[in-house]
Amino acid sequence: MEINGIVLPRAGARLRALYNECLELCNGKDQRKVIVDVGSDHGYLACLLAKSNRYKKVIATDISKPSLDKTLALALSEKLDVDCRVGDGLMVSPDADIAAICGMGGWEIVKILDDSPNIRNLVLQPVQNHIELRHFLIKKHYKIVKDYVLEDKGKFYYIIVTNxxxxxxxxxxxxxxxxxxxxxxxxxxxxxxxxxxxxxENFDITSMQGNKKDIKQKQKYYILLKKLISKGI
Ligand SMILES: C[S@@+](CC[C@H](N)C(=O)[O-])C[C@H]1O[C@@H](n2cnc3c(N)ncnc32)[C@H](O)[C@@H]1O
Structure with a gap:
């Protein structure tokens, strides 16, 4: 797939949505903002953001140097200015105003935010545990402005934006x-x-040994799903 003139082989609706949410967070025109893509890996998002020319600076970070090298290679081949920094979470980007933290587990995102609580303009895309991440954001008073699921090639992804x-x-x-x-x-x-x-559906909880709390919660969730579906949402 090609987005903004960059050929991005595995890109799809998810990447497009993340890119658009990042642009919206700076109103698409505020060039004083610094944005960081945490866990940049292949560098698709960081390079698209750099190509948009909407930011004062685009930083890409990754805890893994080999992963970040992929961002660096894409930025070099596209002649884009991306400031690549190896490091954990938001620790190496104290100058960022906006952070995208995408394609990581919800608990990993919670840990990153807990370690750096001052950055509150966020585009988040947890790969699992979106409920736990949402709970953390609400408890810590991050202002959530979007919180929705999208479908890309048969897979579902939650996107949460805070402002x-x-x-x-x-x-x-x-x-x-x-x-x-x-x-x-x-x-x-x-x-x-x-x-x-x-x-x-036919699970006998009485036959279970040990802690039944998790399964009871799942049963409640399952009943809720059935109710919503039967109402046609
Ligand atoms: C599955 S890739 C996601 C790539 C891209 N963000 C996306 O959404 O397509 C996850 C990346 O996050 C990096 N990562 C995991 N934990 C991290 C942390 N605490 N700080 C920075 N990077 C991290 C991994 O090394 C990996 O490159």
Whole structure:
């Protein structure tokens, strides 16, 4: 796929959405902002951001030097100015105003944010544990402005955008599923979740040994999914 003149072989709707959310966070025109792509790896997002010419500086970081070398190689081949720094989380980018932290586990993102609590303009895309990440953001008063699921090549990804500090209002359902538009993508996601948990349909919890809390929570979640689906959301 080609985006903004850069050939990005494995790119799709997810990358496009992340890119657009990053642009929106600086209103698309504020050139004084510094943005960091944490865990840049192949460097697709960092290079697109550099190519946009909308930022004072684009930083790419990764804890792994071989991963960051991929960003550096793409930036060099596209003649783009990306400041590449090896390091953990946001530690090596104290000059950043905006951070994109994408394609990592929710708990890893929580750890990164907990270590650097001052940066609050964020585009986050957890690969799992979006519920735990959302819980952390609400508890720490990150102002969540978007929280939705998108579909890319049959896979589902949560994207959470924060813009400063503030209180959030989330219903019990939204704490589990975000604030998605009630559209076909959301319905597809609910179906997929329901299918994953369909083993709970005839699950006998009394036969289980040990801690039953997790499975009880999953059962509640499964009932909620069925309810939402039966209502057509
Ligand atoms: C699956 S890749 C995601 C690449 C890209 N961000 C995306 O969304 O397509 C995850 C990258 O995050 C890096 N990473 C993991 N933990 C990190 C941390 N604490 N700080 C910086 N980079 C990290 C890994 O080395 C890897 O290159």
């Amino acid at each position: 400063g500090t503030g209180n959030n209002f989330y219903t019990k359902t939204q704490k589990l599923l975000g604030k998605c538009k009630k559209d076909q993508t959301y319905l597809n996601y609910l179906y997929k979740e329901q299918k994953l948990l369909s083993f709970l």
